[in-house]
Amino acid sequence: MAEFRMPKLGADMSAGKLVAWRKKPGERIERGEIIAVVETDKTAIEVESFVTGVLEKVLVEPGDSRIPVGTPLAIMTVEAGTLPPIEAPRTEVAAPRAAESAPLRAAARGGPEVARPAPEGARAKASPAARRRALELGIQLGTVPGTGPEGRITLEDVEQAASARPAPAPAAPESRQQRMRYAIAAAMARSKREIPHYYLATTIDMSRLETWLETANRERPIAERLVYGVLLVKAVALALREVPELNGFWIEGRAAQSEAIHPGVAISLRGGGLVAPALHDADRRTLDDLMAAFSDLVKRARAGSLKSSEVTAPTITITSLGERGVESLFGIIYPPQLALVGFGKPVERPWVAEGRVCARRVITATLSGDHRATDGHRGALFLDALGRLLQEPEKL
Amino acid sequence: MSTTRDRILRVLGDIVPELEPSELKPGVNLRDQLDLDSMDFLNFMIALHKEFGVDVPEAEYRKLLTLDGCVQYIEAEKPAG
Numbered sequence: 001m002a003e004f005r006m007p008k009l010g011a012d013m014s015a016g017k018l019v020a021w022r023k024k025p026g027e028r029i030e031r032g033e034i035i036a037v038v039e040t041d042k043t044a045i046e047v048e049s050f051v052t053g054v055l056e057k058v059l060v061e062p063g064d065s066r067i068p069v070g071t072p073l074a075i076m077t078v079e080a081g082t083l084p085p086i087e088a089p090r091t092e093v094a095a096p097r098a099a100e101s102a103p104l105r106a107a108a109r110g111g112p113e114v115a116r117p118a119p120e121g122a123r124a125k126a127s128p129a130a131r132r133r134a135l136e137l138g139i140q141l142g143t144v145p146g147t148g149p150e151g152r153i154t155l156e157d158v159e160q161a162a163s164a165r166p167a168p169a170p171a172a173p174e175s176r177q178q179r180m181r182y183a184i185a186a187a188m189a190r191s192k193r194e195i196p197h198y199y200l201a202t203t204i205d206m207s208r209l210e211t212w213l214e215t216a217n218r219e220r221p222i223a224e225r226l227v228y229g230v231l232l233v234k235a236v237a238l239a240l241r242e243v244p245e246l247n248g249f250w251i252e253g254r255a256a257q258s259e260a261i262h263p264g265v266a267i268s269l270r271g272g273g274l275v276a277p278a279l280h281d282a283d284r285r286t287l288d289d290l291m292a293a294f295s296d297l298v299k300r301a302r303a304g305s306l307k308s309s310e311v312t313a314p315t316i317t318i319t320s321l322g323e324r325g326v327e328s329l330f331g332i333i334y335p336p337q338l339a340l341v342g343f344g345k346p347v348e349r350p351w352v353a354e355g356r357v358c359a360r361r362v363i364t365a366t367l368s369g370d371h372r373a374t375d376g377h378r379g380a381l382f383l384d385a386l387g388r389l390l391q392e393p394e395k396l
Numbered sequence: 397m398s399t400t401r402d403r404i405l406r407v408l409g410d411i412v413p414e415l416e417p418s419e420l421k422p423g424v425n426l427r428d429q430l431d432l433d434s435m436d437f438l439n440f441m442i443a444l445h446k447e448f449g450v451d452v453p454e455a456e457y458r459k460l461l462t463l464d465g466c467v468q469y470i471e472a473e474k475p476a477g
Contacts, residue, residue, distance in 0.1 A: 227434045
Protein backbone atom coordinates (compact mmCIF):
# COMPACT_ATOMS: atom_id res chain seq x y z
CA MET A 1 0.00 0.00 0.00
CA ALA A 2 1.11 3.55 -0.63
CA GLU A 3 -0.37 6.95 -0.11
CA PHE A 4 -0.94 9.22 -3.05
CA ARG A 5 -0.31 12.68 -1.64
CA MET A 6 -0.87 16.26 -2.72
CA PRO A 7 2.12 16.74 -5.00
CA LYS A 8 4.48 19.65 -4.90
CA LEU A 9 4.21 20.96 -8.42
CA GLY A 10 6.91 23.58 -8.29
CA ALA A 11 9.09 25.44 -5.83
CA ASP A 12 6.40 28.02 -5.29
CA MET A 13 3.61 25.58 -4.35
CA SER A 14 2.63 25.08 -0.73
CA ALA A 15 -0.94 23.87 -1.21
CA GLY A 16 -3.35 23.03 -4.00
CA LYS A 17 -7.02 22.38 -4.66
CA LEU A 18 -8.13 18.92 -5.66
CA VAL A 19 -10.31 19.67 -8.69
CA ALA A 20 -11.21 16.15 -9.82
CA TRP A 21 -10.31 12.51 -9.66
CA ARG A 22 -9.66 10.91 -13.03
CA LYS A 23 -9.77 7.40 -11.57
CA LYS A 24 -12.31 5.68 -9.35
CA PRO A 25 -11.67 3.38 -6.38
CA GLY A 26 -10.92 -0.11 -7.65
CA GLU A 27 -9.65 1.17 -10.98
CA ARG A 28 -6.26 0.15 -12.29
CA ILE A 29 -3.74 2.91 -13.04
CA GLU A 30 -0.87 2.57 -15.43
CA ARG A 31 2.28 4.58 -14.89
CA GLY A 32 1.92 7.89 -16.75
CA GLU A 33 -1.88 7.92 -16.64
CA ILE A 34 -3.65 10.95 -15.23
CA ILE A 35 -4.92 10.19 -11.75
CA ALA A 36 -6.25 13.60 -10.65
CA VAL A 37 -6.46 17.27 -11.53
CA VAL A 38 -4.95 19.72 -9.07
CA GLU A 39 -5.19 23.48 -9.21
CA THR A 40 -2.16 25.39 -8.04
CA ASP A 41 -1.94 29.13 -7.57
CA LYS A 42 -0.83 29.32 -11.19
CA THR A 43 -2.86 26.85 -13.19
CA ALA A 44 -4.75 23.55 -13.26
CA ILE A 45 -2.45 20.56 -13.68
CA GLU A 46 -3.18 16.99 -14.67
CA VAL A 47 -1.30 14.84 -12.21
CA GLU A 48 0.20 11.67 -13.61
CA SER A 49 0.85 8.50 -11.67
CA PHE A 50 4.47 7.44 -11.70
CA VAL A 51 3.62 3.92 -10.55
CA THR A 52 1.36 1.17 -11.79
CA GLY A 53 -1.25 -0.12 -9.37
CA VAL A 54 -4.83 0.18 -8.20
CA LEU A 55 -6.58 3.14 -6.62
CA GLU A 56 -7.93 1.53 -3.47
CA LYS A 57 -9.53 4.36 -1.54
CA VAL A 58 -10.10 8.04 -2.00
CA LEU A 59 -9.37 10.01 1.20
CA VAL A 60 -10.20 13.52 -0.04
CA GLU A 61 -13.06 14.59 -2.26
CA PRO A 62 -12.66 17.39 -4.79
CA GLY A 63 -13.53 20.81 -3.39
CA ASP A 64 -12.53 24.39 -2.88
CA SER A 65 -10.28 23.96 0.12
CA ARG A 66 -6.54 24.38 -0.27
CA ILE A 67 -4.82 21.16 0.72
CA PRO A 68 -1.20 21.39 1.95
CA VAL A 69 1.47 19.65 -0.09
CA GLY A 70 2.10 16.16 1.28
CA THR A 71 -1.45 15.55 2.53
CA PRO A 72 -2.59 11.97 1.74
CA LEU A 73 -5.29 12.10 -0.93
CA ALA A 74 -5.77 8.40 -1.67
CA ILE A 75 -4.52 4.92 -0.90
CA MET A 76 -3.02 2.87 -3.72
CA THR A 77 -1.65 -0.60 -4.05
CA VAL A 78 1.54 -0.44 -6.05
CA GLU A 79 2.37 -3.29 -8.36
CA ALA A 80 5.64 -4.91 -7.35
CA GLY A 81 8.59 -3.79 -9.39
CA THR A 82 6.87 -0.78 -10.89
CA LEU A 83 8.61 1.90 -8.88
CA PRO A 84 10.49 3.58 -11.67
CA PRO A 85 14.16 4.47 -11.79
CA ILE A 86 13.13 8.01 -12.52
CA GLU A 87 15.38 10.85 -13.59
CA ALA A 88 13.01 13.71 -13.06
CA PRO A 89 10.77 14.73 -10.19
CA ARG A 90 7.71 12.59 -9.86
CA THR A 91 4.21 12.66 -8.61
CA GLU A 92 3.88 12.19 -4.93
CA VAL A 93 3.42 8.60 -3.92
CA ALA A 94 4.78 7.72 -0.52
CA ALA A 95 6.32 4.37 -1.35
CA PRO A 96 7.95 1.69 0.79
CA ARG A 97 11.32 3.07 1.97
CA ALA A 98 13.38 0.08 0.86
CA ALA A 99 12.31 0.58 -2.71
CA GLU A 100 13.82 4.04 -2.92
CA SER A 101 17.43 4.47 -3.88
CA ALA A 102 19.45 7.51 -2.85
CA PRO A 103 19.90 8.80 -6.41
CA LEU A 104 16.17 8.45 -6.97
CA ARG A 105 15.43 10.57 -3.94
CA ALA A 106 17.99 13.14 -4.94
CA ALA A 107 16.62 13.38 -8.45
CA ALA A 108 13.11 13.67 -7.15
CA ARG A 109 13.87 16.73 -5.08
CA GLY A 110 13.28 19.17 -7.88
CA GLY A 111 9.56 18.73 -7.62
CA PRO A 112 7.09 16.47 -5.84
CA GLU A 113 8.50 15.22 -2.62
CA VAL A 114 7.83 12.28 -0.38
CA ALA A 115 6.78 13.91 2.88
CA ARG A 116 7.35 12.10 6.13
CA PRO A 117 6.14 13.82 9.29
CA ALA A 118 8.39 13.30 12.30
CA PRO A 119 7.10 10.60 14.65
CA GLU A 120 5.19 12.04 17.61
CA GLY A 121 7.35 12.75 20.60
CA ALA A 122 10.57 12.07 18.75
CA ARG A 123 13.17 14.79 18.15
CA ALA A 124 12.86 15.71 14.53
CA LYS A 125 15.86 14.85 12.39
CA ALA A 126 16.98 17.96 10.57
CA SER A 127 20.03 19.36 8.84
CA PRO A 128 21.95 22.10 10.71
CA ALA A 129 20.89 24.64 8.07
CA ALA A 130 17.25 23.63 8.53
CA ARG A 131 17.53 24.01 12.32
CA ARG A 132 19.06 27.47 12.00
CA ARG A 133 16.42 28.61 9.55
CA ALA A 134 13.57 27.16 11.62
CA LEU A 135 14.88 29.11 14.62
CA GLU A 136 15.05 32.31 12.56
CA LEU A 137 11.52 31.84 11.32
CA GLY A 138 10.06 30.64 14.62
CA ILE A 139 8.96 27.31 13.20
CA GLN A 140 8.60 24.19 15.35
CA LEU A 141 10.59 21.47 13.59
CA GLY A 142 8.22 18.80 14.88
CA THR A 143 5.46 20.25 12.72
CA VAL A 144 7.48 20.13 9.52
CA PRO A 145 7.19 17.06 7.26
CA GLY A 146 10.68 15.91 6.30
CA THR A 147 11.43 14.98 2.72
CA GLY A 148 15.10 14.09 3.10
CA PRO A 149 16.57 10.64 3.65
CA GLU A 150 14.73 8.81 6.46
CA GLY A 151 12.39 11.72 6.95
CA ARG A 152 15.15 14.19 7.68
CA ILE A 153 13.97 17.81 7.55
CA THR A 154 15.83 19.88 5.00
CA LEU A 155 16.28 23.61 4.60
CA GLU A 156 13.80 23.48 1.75
CA ASP A 157 11.21 21.79 3.99
CA VAL A 158 11.53 24.63 6.49
CA GLU A 159 11.19 27.25 3.76
CA GLN A 160 8.19 25.35 2.48
CA ALA A 161 6.59 25.29 5.90
CA ALA A 162 7.26 29.02 6.24
CA SER A 163 5.63 29.81 2.92
CA ALA A 164 2.66 27.58 3.82
CA ARG A 165 1.95 29.64 6.93
CA PRO A 166 -0.99 31.96 6.50
CA ALA A 167 0.15 35.41 5.49
CA PRO A 168 -0.78 38.08 8.03
CA ALA A 169 -2.62 40.14 5.42
CA PRO A 170 -4.57 39.75 3.30
CA ALA A 171 -6.05 36.67 4.93
CA ALA A 172 -7.24 35.14 1.67
CA PRO A 173 -6.05 35.97 -1.84
CA GLU A 174 -8.95 37.32 -3.86
CA SER A 175 -8.22 36.09 -7.32
CA ARG A 176 -6.21 33.64 -9.35
CA GLN A 177 -4.06 36.52 -10.61
CA GLN A 178 -3.30 37.62 -7.10
CA ARG A 179 -2.53 34.08 -5.95
CA MET A 180 -0.21 33.67 -8.90
CA ARG A 181 1.59 36.88 -7.91
CA TYR A 182 2.04 35.53 -4.38
CA ALA A 183 3.37 32.23 -5.73
CA ILE A 184 5.85 33.95 -8.01
CA ALA A 185 6.82 36.30 -5.19
CA ALA A 186 7.55 33.36 -2.87
CA ALA A 187 9.69 31.53 -5.44
CA MET A 188 11.60 34.59 -6.57
CA ALA A 189 12.20 35.84 -3.04
CA ARG A 190 13.49 32.41 -2.11
CA SER A 191 15.76 32.43 -5.15
CA LYS A 192 17.25 35.81 -4.35
CA ARG A 193 17.62 34.87 -0.67
CA GLU A 194 19.32 31.53 -1.28
CA ILE A 195 21.01 31.60 -4.66
CA PRO A 196 24.15 33.65 -5.20
CA HIS A 197 23.57 34.55 -8.84
CA TYR A 198 26.23 35.45 -11.35
CA TYR A 199 25.27 36.95 -14.67
CA LEU A 200 26.96 36.72 -18.07
CA ALA A 201 25.99 38.08 -21.47
CA THR A 202 27.16 37.59 -25.00
CA THR A 203 26.15 38.92 -28.40
CA ILE A 204 25.46 36.31 -31.07
CA ASP A 205 25.32 36.82 -34.82
CA MET A 206 21.96 35.44 -35.94
CA SER A 207 22.17 36.15 -39.66
CA ARG A 208 22.95 32.57 -40.67
CA LEU A 209 20.21 31.17 -38.48
CA GLU A 210 17.62 33.65 -39.75
CA THR A 211 18.52 32.97 -43.39
CA TRP A 212 18.35 29.22 -42.78
CA LEU A 213 14.98 29.53 -41.02
CA GLU A 214 13.52 31.72 -43.75
CA THR A 215 14.56 29.21 -46.41
CA ALA A 216 13.32 26.24 -44.40
CA ASN A 217 9.93 27.84 -43.75
CA ARG A 218 9.52 28.83 -47.38
CA GLU A 219 9.58 25.16 -48.30
CA ARG A 220 7.22 24.06 -45.56
CA PRO A 221 3.43 23.96 -45.46
CA ILE A 222 2.13 26.59 -43.07
CA ALA A 223 1.23 24.09 -40.35
CA GLU A 224 4.80 22.76 -40.32
CA ARG A 225 6.69 26.02 -40.07
CA LEU A 226 9.17 26.55 -37.28
CA VAL A 227 9.37 29.50 -34.93
CA TYR A 228 12.70 31.04 -34.05
CA GLY A 229 12.37 30.16 -30.37
CA VAL A 230 12.44 26.42 -31.02
CA LEU A 231 15.91 26.69 -32.57
CA LEU A 232 17.09 28.59 -29.51
CA VAL A 233 15.72 25.86 -27.21
CA LYS A 234 17.49 23.14 -29.20
CA ALA A 235 20.78 25.07 -29.20
CA VAL A 236 20.55 25.59 -25.42
CA ALA A 237 19.89 21.88 -24.92
CA LEU A 238 22.91 20.90 -27.05
CA ALA A 239 25.13 23.45 -25.31
CA LEU A 240 24.12 21.90 -21.97
CA ARG A 241 25.56 18.60 -23.14
CA GLU A 242 28.91 20.37 -23.30
CA VAL A 243 28.50 22.11 -19.93
CA PRO A 244 26.22 19.77 -17.98
CA GLU A 245 26.96 21.41 -14.62
CA LEU A 246 24.31 24.02 -15.42
CA ASN A 247 21.60 21.40 -15.91
CA GLY A 248 20.02 20.12 -12.70
CA PHE A 249 19.13 21.08 -9.16
CA TRP A 250 20.67 22.35 -5.94
CA ILE A 251 19.68 19.76 -3.35
CA GLU A 252 20.68 19.61 0.28
CA GLY A 253 23.79 21.64 -0.08
CA ARG A 254 25.11 20.24 -3.32
CA ALA A 255 24.52 20.35 -7.03
CA ALA A 256 22.81 17.32 -8.56
CA GLN A 257 23.27 17.26 -12.31
CA SER A 258 20.47 15.80 -14.38
CA GLU A 259 21.38 13.47 -17.20
CA ALA A 260 18.15 14.31 -18.96
CA ILE A 261 17.88 17.79 -20.43
CA HIS A 262 14.40 19.19 -19.89
CA PRO A 263 14.39 22.96 -20.49
CA GLY A 264 11.45 24.78 -18.96
CA VAL A 265 10.22 27.36 -21.42
CA ALA A 266 8.69 30.50 -19.94
CA ILE A 267 5.18 31.02 -21.35
CA SER A 268 3.29 34.16 -20.46
CA LEU A 269 -0.36 33.63 -19.56
CA ARG A 270 -3.12 35.86 -20.77
CA GLY A 271 -4.12 38.19 -17.98
CA GLY A 272 -0.69 38.06 -16.38
CA GLY A 273 1.79 35.69 -14.81
CA LEU A 274 3.75 32.91 -16.37
CA VAL A 275 4.52 29.22 -16.24
CA ALA A 276 7.64 27.42 -17.43
CA PRO A 277 6.77 23.81 -18.30
CA ALA A 278 9.35 21.37 -19.63
CA LEU A 279 10.12 20.36 -23.16
CA HIS A 280 11.35 16.90 -22.30
CA ASP A 281 14.65 15.62 -23.73
CA ALA A 282 15.03 18.68 -25.94
CA ASP A 283 18.59 17.72 -26.89
CA ARG A 284 17.45 14.44 -28.45
CA ARG A 285 14.46 15.65 -30.43
CA THR A 286 14.27 16.91 -34.00
CA LEU A 287 13.27 20.50 -34.63
CA ASP A 288 9.95 19.33 -36.06
CA ASP A 289 9.24 17.26 -33.01
CA LEU A 290 10.23 20.09 -30.69
CA MET A 291 8.06 22.52 -32.62
CA ALA A 292 5.02 20.25 -32.31
CA ALA A 293 5.68 19.74 -28.61
CA PHE A 294 6.21 23.48 -28.02
CA SER A 295 3.01 24.40 -29.85
CA ASP A 296 1.07 21.85 -27.83
CA LEU A 297 2.66 23.06 -24.60
CA VAL A 298 1.75 26.70 -25.25
CA LYS A 299 -1.86 25.75 -26.01
CA ARG A 300 -2.21 23.61 -22.91
CA ALA A 301 -0.41 26.10 -20.66
CA ARG A 302 -2.93 28.75 -21.62
CA ALA A 303 -5.86 26.35 -21.41
CA GLY A 304 -4.78 25.22 -17.93
CA SER A 305 -4.15 21.57 -18.78
CA LEU A 306 -0.48 21.00 -18.15
CA LYS A 307 0.69 17.65 -16.82
CA SER A 308 2.49 17.26 -13.53
CA SER A 309 5.59 15.84 -15.24
CA GLU A 310 5.82 19.00 -17.32
CA VAL A 311 5.70 21.41 -14.41
CA THR A 312 8.05 19.53 -12.13
CA ALA A 313 10.64 18.31 -14.64
CA PRO A 314 12.47 21.44 -15.83
CA THR A 315 16.20 21.16 -15.27
CA ILE A 316 16.87 24.73 -16.46
CA THR A 317 14.66 27.63 -17.57
CA ILE A 318 14.76 29.51 -20.87
CA THR A 319 13.03 32.85 -21.15
CA SER A 320 12.78 35.52 -23.81
CA LEU A 321 11.31 38.97 -23.85
CA GLY A 322 12.57 39.68 -27.35
CA GLU A 323 9.08 39.75 -28.78
CA ARG A 324 8.25 42.59 -26.43
CA GLY A 325 11.24 44.60 -27.63
CA VAL A 326 13.66 43.87 -24.78
CA GLU A 327 17.26 43.60 -25.95
CA SER A 328 18.69 41.78 -22.94
CA LEU A 329 17.35 40.25 -19.76
CA PHE A 330 19.00 38.84 -16.68
CA GLY A 331 16.57 36.40 -15.13
CA ILE A 332 16.15 35.04 -11.63
CA ILE A 333 16.84 31.33 -11.31
CA TYR A 334 13.79 29.20 -10.49
CA PRO A 335 14.80 27.15 -7.45
CA PRO A 336 16.05 24.52 -7.10
CA GLN A 337 17.38 24.81 -10.67
CA LEU A 338 20.97 25.85 -11.27
CA ALA A 339 20.68 28.29 -14.14
CA LEU A 340 18.46 30.34 -16.41
CA VAL A 341 19.10 31.38 -20.00
CA GLY A 342 17.64 34.60 -21.37
CA PHE A 343 17.26 35.86 -24.93
CA GLY A 344 16.57 39.37 -26.16
CA LYS A 345 15.26 40.82 -29.37
CA PRO A 346 17.19 40.33 -32.60
CA VAL A 347 18.50 43.75 -33.62
CA GLU A 348 20.60 45.02 -36.51
CA ARG A 349 24.03 46.19 -35.39
CA PRO A 350 27.42 47.03 -36.92
CA TRP A 351 29.45 43.81 -36.86
CA VAL A 352 32.96 42.91 -37.90
CA ALA A 353 33.19 39.78 -40.04
CA GLU A 354 36.32 38.75 -41.92
CA GLY A 355 37.93 42.11 -41.16
CA ARG A 356 35.08 44.19 -42.55
CA VAL A 357 32.36 46.12 -40.81
CA CYS A 358 28.89 45.13 -41.95
CA ALA A 359 25.32 45.23 -40.66
CA ARG A 360 24.23 42.00 -38.96
CA ARG A 361 21.22 40.81 -37.00
CA VAL A 362 22.37 39.88 -33.51
CA ILE A 363 20.82 38.87 -30.20
CA THR A 364 22.00 39.12 -26.64
CA ALA A 365 22.01 35.77 -24.85
CA THR A 366 22.44 35.82 -21.10
CA LEU A 367 23.09 33.28 -18.41
CA SER A 368 22.11 33.55 -14.77
CA GLY A 369 24.09 30.92 -12.91
CA ASP A 370 24.08 29.63 -9.34
CA HIS A 371 27.58 30.42 -8.09
CA ARG A 372 27.37 27.59 -5.54
CA ALA A 373 27.21 25.11 -8.41
CA THR A 374 29.35 26.68 -11.11
CA ASP A 375 31.78 29.51 -11.69
CA GLY A 376 31.63 32.15 -14.37
CA HIS A 377 34.22 30.24 -16.36
CA ARG A 378 31.85 27.31 -16.93
CA GLY A 379 29.05 29.74 -17.67
CA ALA A 380 31.23 31.43 -20.26
CA LEU A 381 31.96 28.07 -21.90
CA PHE A 382 28.23 27.44 -22.10
CA LEU A 383 27.53 30.78 -23.82
CA ASP A 384 30.45 30.17 -26.16
CA ALA A 385 29.02 26.76 -27.12
CA LEU A 386 25.57 28.31 -27.58
CA GLY A 387 26.94 30.96 -29.93
CA ARG A 388 28.84 28.35 -31.93
CA LEU A 389 25.82 26.04 -32.26
CA LEU A 390 23.64 28.89 -33.51
CA GLN A 391 26.09 29.43 -36.40
CA GLU A 392 25.23 25.96 -37.72
CA PRO A 393 21.43 25.89 -37.74
CA GLU A 394 21.34 23.01 -40.21
CA LYS A 395 22.90 20.78 -37.54
CA LEU A 396 20.35 21.60 -34.85
CA MET B 397 -24.06 35.45 -44.28
CA SER B 398 -20.80 36.09 -42.41
CA THR B 399 -18.45 38.65 -43.86
CA THR B 400 -14.73 38.02 -44.20
CA ARG B 401 -14.19 40.37 -41.26
CA ASP B 402 -16.60 38.39 -39.05
CA ARG B 403 -14.93 35.12 -39.96
CA ILE B 404 -11.47 36.53 -39.23
CA LEU B 405 -12.68 37.78 -35.85
CA ARG B 406 -14.11 34.35 -35.08
CA VAL B 407 -10.78 32.73 -35.96
CA LEU B 408 -8.95 35.28 -33.82
CA GLY B 409 -11.35 34.62 -30.95
CA ASP B 410 -10.23 31.00 -30.90
CA ILE B 411 -6.63 32.14 -30.41
CA VAL B 412 -7.50 34.93 -27.94
CA PRO B 413 -10.54 33.80 -25.93
CA GLU B 414 -10.88 37.14 -24.12
CA LEU B 415 -11.13 39.05 -27.43
CA GLU B 416 -13.80 41.78 -27.48
CA PRO B 417 -14.36 42.46 -31.20
CA SER B 418 -16.01 45.81 -30.51
CA GLU B 419 -12.87 47.03 -28.73
CA LEU B 420 -10.44 45.96 -31.45
CA LYS B 421 -8.93 48.86 -33.39
CA PRO B 422 -8.89 47.73 -37.02
CA GLY B 423 -5.83 49.72 -38.04
CA VAL B 424 -3.63 48.93 -35.04
CA ASN B 425 -1.11 46.09 -34.82
CA LEU B 426 -2.86 42.94 -33.56
CA ARG B 427 0.27 41.65 -31.85
CA ASP B 428 0.45 44.80 -29.72
CA GLN B 429 -3.28 45.04 -29.05
CA LEU B 430 -3.76 41.40 -28.13
CA ASP B 431 -0.30 40.56 -26.80
CA LEU B 432 0.21 37.87 -29.44
CA ASP B 433 3.58 36.14 -29.46
CA SER B 434 5.11 34.42 -32.49
CA MET B 435 3.43 31.12 -31.63
CA ASP B 436 0.02 32.80 -31.36
CA PHE B 437 0.59 34.58 -34.65
CA LEU B 438 1.62 31.35 -36.40
CA ASN B 439 -1.50 29.67 -35.00
CA PHE B 440 -3.55 32.59 -36.34
CA MET B 441 -2.02 32.12 -39.81
CA ILE B 442 -2.70 28.37 -39.66
CA ALA B 443 -6.30 29.02 -38.61
CA LEU B 444 -6.80 31.54 -41.43
CA HIS B 445 -5.47 28.92 -43.83
CA LYS B 446 -8.01 26.40 -42.56
CA GLU B 447 -10.86 28.90 -42.71
CA PHE B 448 -10.14 30.49 -46.09
CA GLY B 449 -7.72 28.15 -47.87
CA VAL B 450 -5.12 30.94 -48.04
CA ASP B 451 -1.50 29.94 -47.41
CA VAL B 452 0.27 33.11 -46.27
CA PRO B 453 4.04 33.00 -46.99
CA GLU B 454 6.12 33.99 -43.98
CA ALA B 455 7.52 36.96 -45.91
CA GLU B 456 3.98 38.37 -46.14
CA TYR B 457 3.00 38.08 -42.48
CA ARG B 458 3.64 41.82 -42.13
CA LYS B 459 0.66 42.49 -44.39
CA LEU B 460 -1.63 40.81 -41.87
CA LEU B 461 -0.55 42.66 -38.76
CA THR B 462 -3.83 44.61 -38.47
CA LEU B 463 -7.44 43.52 -38.80
CA ASP B 464 -7.87 45.76 -41.84
CA GLY B 465 -4.72 44.24 -43.35
CA CYS B 466 -6.05 40.72 -42.76
CA VAL B 467 -9.38 41.52 -44.44
CA GLN B 468 -7.66 43.12 -47.42
CA TYR B 469 -5.20 40.24 -47.84
CA ILE B 470 -7.75 37.47 -47.46
CA GLU B 471 -10.21 39.17 -49.84
CA ALA B 472 -7.48 39.40 -52.45
CA GLU B 473 -6.06 35.91 -52.02
CA LYS B 474 -8.93 33.61 -51.11
CA PRO B 475 -9.95 31.13 -53.77
CA ALA B 476 -12.96 32.23 -55.82
CA GLY B 477 -16.33 30.70 -54.98
